[in-house]
Amino acid sequence: xxxxxxxxxxxLVFGALRLPIEGALTEQHHGAYLQQARLGLDLREQIGxxxxxxxxxxxxSLVADVIFIQAHVAWERTEWGxxxxxxxxxxxxxxxxxxxxxxxxxxxxxxxxxxxLHDPALPNDAMRRKAQREYLILGKDFLERGIKxxxxxxxxxxxxxxxxxxxxxxxxxxxxxxxxxxxxAGAPEYDKRFAAYELSFAPGHEEEAYEALHHLYLQGxxxxxxxxxxxLKTLEEKLDIPLxxxxxxxxx
Amino acid sequence: xxxxxxxxxxxxxxxxxTSNTFTELVRLKVFYFLLIFALLLIANSVFxxxxxxxxxxxxxxxxxxxxxxxxxxxxxxxxxxxxxPRDLEDRTIYTILAKPVPRYEYLIGKLAGVLLLxxxxxxxxxxxxxxxxxxxEEMLVxxxxxxxxxxxxxxxxxALRGLKGSAFNANLxxxxxxxxxxxxxxxxxxxxxxxxxxxxxxxIVVMVFIYFIGHLQATAREYWLQEHGAGWLAKTFLAVVAxxxxxxxxxxxxxxxxxxxxxxxxxxxQTVVLGCVYTSIYLFFAWVAFHGxxx
Amino acid sequence: xxxxxxxVHSLTKVFPIPFRRTKLVAVRGLNLEVAPGQVYGxxxxxxxxxxxxxxxxxxxxxxxxxxxxxxGRDSREVRSREAVGFLPENPYFYKYLTGEETLxxxxxLCGLHGRRLQARCDELLALVSLEEARDRRLGGYSKGMLQRxxxxxxxxxxxxxxxxxxxxxxxxxxxxxxxxxLILDLKRRGITVLLSSHLLAQVQEICDRVGxxxxxxxxxxxxxxxxxxxxxxxxxxxxxxxxxxxVQITDLLAKSNTRLVxxxxxxxxxxxxxxxxTKPGRAx
Numbered sequence: 071x072x073x074x075x076x077x078x079x080x081x082l083v084f085g086a087l088r089l090p091i092e093g094a095l096t097e098q099h100h101g102a103y104l105q106q107a108r109l110g111l112d113l114r115e116q117i118g119x120x121x122x123x124x125x126x127x128x129x130x131s132l133v134a135d136v137i138f139i140q141a142h143v144a145w146e147r148t149e150w151g152x153x154x155x156x157x158x159x160x161x162x163x164x165x166x167x168x169x170x171x172x173x174x175x176x177x178x179x180x181x182x183x184x185x186x187l188h189d190p191a192l193p194n195d196a197m198r199r200k201a202q203r204e205y206l207i208l209g210k211d212f213l214e215r216g217i218k219x220x221x222x223x224x225x226x227x228x229x230x231x232x233x234x235x236x237x238x239x240x241x242x243x244x245x246x247x248x249x250x251x252x253x254x255a256g257a258p259e260y261d262k263r264f265a266a267y268e269l270s271f272a273p274g275h276e277e278e279a280y281e282a283l284h285h286l287y288l289q290g291x292x293x294x295x296x297x298x299x300x301x302l303k304t305l306e307e308k309l310d311i312p313l314x315x316x317x318x319x320x321x322x
Numbered sequence: 323x324x325x326x327x328x329x330x331x332x333x334x335x336x337x338x339x340t341s342n343t344f345t346e347l348v349r350l351k352v353f354y355f356l357l358i359f360a361l362l363l364i365a366n367s368v369f370x371x372x373x374x375x376x377x378x379x380x381x382x383x384x385x386x387x388x389x390x391x392x393x394x395x396x397x398x399x400x401x402x403x404x405x406x407p408r409d410l411e412d413r414t415i416y417t418i419l420a421k422p423v424p425r426y427e428y429l430i431g432k433l434a435g436v437l438l439l440x441x442x443x444x445x446x447x448x449x450x451x452x453x454x455x456x457x458x459e460e461m462l463v464x465x466x467x468x469x470x471x472x473x474x475x476x477x478x479x480x481a482l483r484g485l486k487g488s489a490f491n492a493n494l495x496x497x498x499x500x501x502x503x504x505x506x507x508x509x510x511x512x513x514x515x516x517x518x519x520x521x522x523x524x525x526i527v528v529m530v531f532i533y534f535i536g537h538l539q540a541t542a543r544e545y546w547l548q549e550h551g552a553g554w555l556a557k558t559f560l561a562v563v564a565x566x567x568x569x570x571x572x573x574x575x576x577x578x579x580x581x582x583x584x585x586x587x588x589x590x591x592q593t594v595v596l597g598c599v600y601t602s603i604y605l606f607f608a609w610v611a612f613h614g615x616x617x
Numbered sequence: 618x619x620x621x622x623x624x625v626h627s628l629t630k631v632f633p634i635p636f637r638r639t640k641l642v643a644v645r646g647l648n649l650e651v652a653p654g655q656v657y658g659x660x661x662x663x664x665x666x667x668x669x670x671x672x673x674x675x676x677x678x679x680x681x682x683x684x685x686x687x688x689g690r691d692s693r694e695v696r697s698r699e700a701v702g703f704l705p706e707n708p709y710f711y712k713y714l715t716g717e718e719t720l721x722x723x724x725x726l727c728g729l730h731g732r733r734l735q736a737r738c739d740e741l742l743a744l745v746s747l748e749e750a751r752d753r754r755l756g757g758y759s760k761g762m763l764q765r766x767x768x769x770x771x772x773x774x775x776x777x778x779x780x781x782x783x784x785x786x787x788x789x790x791x792x793x794x795x796x797x798x799l800i801l802d803l804k805r806r807g808i809t810v811l812l813s814s815h816l817l818a819q820v821q822e823i824c825d826r827v828g829x830x831x832x833x834x835x836x837x838x839x840x841x842x843x844x845x846x847x848x849x850x851x852x853x854x855x856x857x858x859x860x861x862x863x864v865q866i867t868d869l870l871a872k873s874n875t876r877l878v879x880x881x882x883x884x885x886x887x888x889x890x891x892x893x894x895t896k897p898g899r900a901x
Contacts, residue, residue: 073614077607084603085565089543091596092569096540098589104578105571127537128391128570131384131577138377166581169376223582258480328696329728338725342711349713412709417770420675420703420780421726424695616632617677 103166103222116159125163134164141177150182154208161212168225171216179209179233206237227251228261231268241272245279262286263298270301280305287317328422335423336431343435347401357443360393364451375462376488382458383580386451387497391576393447394440394505395533401439402512403525405432406612415617425613429513433605436509444502452494459489487582496590497579503597504573508533510604511568517611536570539563568600620689622778622809623657623674625649628683630669630833643669645833647683651811651826653777656804658820658841659813661830667813668706670830671782674811675703687778699727702771706782708763712756716747716766719755720773727774741769745799761792768799779803781812785819790891797823818888821845854883 099105114122117133125133141156157174164170186192186201213230220226231247234240248265251257266286269279283302286293299317306316347353367385409415418428462485470478512529519525546560572593575585628647631640644666651657661667672678674685676692690697710719720738724730729737742748745765750758758766764784771779784800785793800810800823814820820827821841829837837844855862863880870877 073611077610080607080610082565085567088569088596088599089564092540092543092572093547095572095589095592095596096569098586098592099572102586102589103583104575104585123534127534128574128576129388131380131580132388135377135381135384164577164581166578166583167380168582169374169380259476328699330695332728334728334730335726338722342714342722345713346711413705413707414710416672416675416677416705417703417708417710417723417767418726419677420698420701420705421723421774422695422698422728423726614679616679617672 103220113159113162116155117163130163131167134160134167134170137163138170138173141173145177145181148185150185150205153177153182157212161216165216165219168216168220168223171212171220171226172229175209175212175216175229175233177209178205178212179237183209183237206233209233210238222254224251224254224257224261227254231264235268241268242275245269245272245275263293263295267297267301270305276305276308280309280311284317330424332427336427336434339418339423339428339431340434340438343405343432344438347435347439350401352400353397353439353443356393356397357446360389360447361450363389364447365454367454375485378458379455379488380580382451382455383494384576386447386454387494387501387576387580390444390447390451390498391501391504394444394501395508397443398436398440398505398509399512399526399529399533402433402436402509403516403519403529404522405436405513406516407519407522407525410617419617426609429605429608429612433510433513433601433608436513437506440502440505440509444498444505448498452490455489459486462489491579491582493579493583493585496585497576500573500575500590500593500597503594503601504570507568507570507573507597507600507604510601510608514604514608514611517608517615532567533570535563536568537574539567539569540571543569572596619653621650622653622655622688623649623651623811624684624686624689625670625674626684626686628670628673628685629681630666630673630678631681643833644673644680647830647833647835649828649835649838651778651809653809654804654807655825656800656810656812656823658824658827659811659830660815660817660820660827661813662815665830666833667830668782671780671811671813675701675780699774700777702774702776702779704764704767704771704779704781704784706786708767710755710763710766710770713754715752715754716742716758717751719766720770723770724773729774737773737775741772744772744802745769746795761788761795764788764792764796765799768796772803776808778809778811781810783814783816784812785814785816790888791895793819794888794892818886850878 096105113125117125117137121133121137124130137156138160141153141160144150144153144156157170157177160170161167161174183202183205186205187198189198189201192198192201210230210233213226213233216226217230227247228251231244231251234244234247245265245268248261248268252261252265263286266279266282269275269282272279280302283298283305286298287302302317305311364382364386367382406415409418415428419425463482466481466485467478470481473481508529511532512525515528516525519528542560543564546557546564575593579585625647628644628649629642630644631642633640647666647670649659649670659667659670669678673680674687674692676695676698679693685692687697688700711722714722717738720741721734724734724737742751745768747762747765747769750762755763755766768781768784771781781800784796788796797819800812803810804823812820812824824841826840827838827844828835867877867880
């Protein structure tokens with residue numbers, strides 16, 4: 071009997087000793103963006119008991135994969151409501167997967183929104199445009215939340231910039247996001263160029279855009295791509311830059 | 323009799339028990355079944371999602387690392403659970419302990435045999451996994467190069483970078499090490515439980531139970547330390563869970579590794595140390611329980 | 618006089634029974650000594666505490682009170698087992714190991730290695746006549762062969778004391794005789810043997826001293842001849858006695874206080890007959 075008492079005491083003492091260490095490690099996990107999925111009860115309702123149990127035992131990612139495949143099937147069947155739900159579940163389970171956020175936004179802003187625009191079920195054009203707009207917002211929302219969970223990676227910033235550029239026609243916002251992407255490690259070179267391009271399309275930001283483009287121009291032949299030169303020339307005209315400061319005409 | 327000085331700690335004795343245990347375990351049918359299943363799963367996962375290469379690699383990594391994780395955890399529990407009961411039933415333990423072998427060496431040897439088995443299994447599975455990953459990556463690289471014949475070099479580079487980034491990731495190695503640590507922790511804990519368990523099944527059931535609760539321990543711990551509104555009964559219950567059960571979430575980094583999140587080196591080293599500490603302490607508990615046990 | 622090989626003093630072992638108030642007293646106040654070079658038989662019915670006593674001597678079970686020592690070292694120390702070899706009742710060993718591998722395993726546990734280990738393995742396999750079966754797995758051994766390999770592993774480190782728990786239980790008469798011959802061989806070499814058995818006739822032949830346990834208490838102890846001698850009787854075995862000589866002897870006895878208890882033809886034992894009849898090479 072005494073032996074049991076000793077063992078139990080040792081177990082609890084060991085538990086007490088490791089409590090602060092484990093707490094500290096968990097903190098470090100949060101700091102390094104690990105283990106961010108919050109598995110709440112609403113998720114349990116959505117993915118069912120087996121899924122929840124699997125998620126809990128360390129197969130979160132696998133469950134997310136399965137759900138994502140189901141989302142793909144929903145897309146093929148144009149079940150937009152179900153698609154949205156599944157995308158939400160997958161991103162909740164695996165918030166550090168860029169793929170899920172990106173695809174979710176693409177489904178909403180590029181696929182569902184276009185489908186809504188041509189939806190025969192909606193009575194008139196105004197309703198259709200409204201539905202389209204809602205889907206665009208949903209797409210934007212996915213990317214914003216994705217960025218919140220992955221502030222250290224450029225891909226989602228780029229996707230959001232593209233969304234502002236192509237779908238929402240907000241070049242200033244697009245420029246902003248391209249610039250934020252460019253500031254991160256692992257960002258491709260063209261991000262800063264695209265930031266400058268977008269800025270050049272944004273009304274009211276011509277001066278700023280010119281400075282940015284000119285700065286890039288000065289960095290050498292690698293940056294002097296046709297688009298950059300064209301935009302620079304356009305701005306030079308708009309801003310009426312004195313001739314002696316203008317860049318030479320592009321060689322045809 | 324020639325006078326050999328009795329050494330209180332002899333690696334040679336432990337090595338004999340370790341290799342014996344390993345030979346015994348390698349004969350377990352359960353081992354082969356699980357191993358083949360895991361290998362098939364890994365090899366097959368290549369065909370599971372052909373939607374996009376990112377998804378394909380994600381699924382491959384998820385399935386492979388998931389298979390490795392569940393296989394080693396399961397094997398750790400099942401293999402270790404039957405070590406002591408079998409020796410006791412067959413009475414081979416009497417012949418062993420009637421030799422000048424201290425009980426702690428016996429336990430260390432047994433655990434080391436299991437850890438050796440787990441280590442080799444993980445190596446085999448990692449080899450298959452990495453081979454599949456590499457082959458698939460090469461195939462896709464060739465295809466990408468073919469498809470991007472007319473593009474500029476930097477665009478091709480971008481495409482390839484994206485492809486390679488989602489395939490191989492240096493974080494996979496620390497991830498595999500952490501899977502091994504989790505399995506070794508479970509093996510040591512199973513050894514401890516088996517020293518006083520009445521049967522094989524009992525040990526396995528208890529360990530499965532501990533496995534699930536271990537994944538919830540972190541949540542229980544947070545609630546216990548932070549919730550101020552909970553009643554004393556709830557608090558006591560949470561305290562027991564927090565203190566008595568291991569925190570297995572700390573060893574559950576597979577999901578994040580697959581998603582590409584980097585594990586900081588400091589965190590990795592601390593996790594390794596924690597895993598070793600857990601394993602040693604549970605081994606120690608096993609000795610405390612076993613050394614006074616009547617045979 | 619050197620240390621006794623085994624010295625047990627006031628040994629008591631009580632097993633608590635879970636969930637019941639009563640306890641099981643397996644051994645009660647046992648005092649026992651085995652001198653070096655002796656063959657000592659611990660006898661008793663099942664449940665008399667024989668196995669428990671042996672286990673306490675080997676440190677596998679701890680005594681409740683009292684001490685047990687092997688060559689002066691307390692049984693609770695791991696060191697005390699350096700000089701002991703043990704053959705448990707119905708041993709199984711590891712079925713997937715061959716005879717030689719089994720011996721090597723146990724040899725390594727005793728600290729043997731390299732050439733010396735190999736030499737010991739060869740020696741012992743020859744001693745127990747298992748050389749042909751050395752590469753066969755133990756799963757394919759007969760009961761007698763298992764007992765012999767068990768004896769071999771008990772002797773692997775050249776112990777000074779060998780403890781045998783029911784060494785001939787379940788073994789056929791031929792195998793049984795071989796084991797008994799081996800024990801006598803050990804005695805010739807000066808190795809102390811402590812064995813427990815309830816096959817009394819077999820024990821009678823080989824033991825020097827016996828102790829009889831009943832309900833955990835040593836009820837009789839001493840030299841075999843002394844214990845078994847029926848005090849006031851003498852046995853004469855005559856060869857070629859004619860009927861006339863027999864009549865003369867009976868007359869002589871009638872005149873004195875000596876009473877003729879029994880006159881009969883001595884018998885060989887059933888065992889002797891069996892062995893003689895089943896000897897290999899006998900054409901039948």
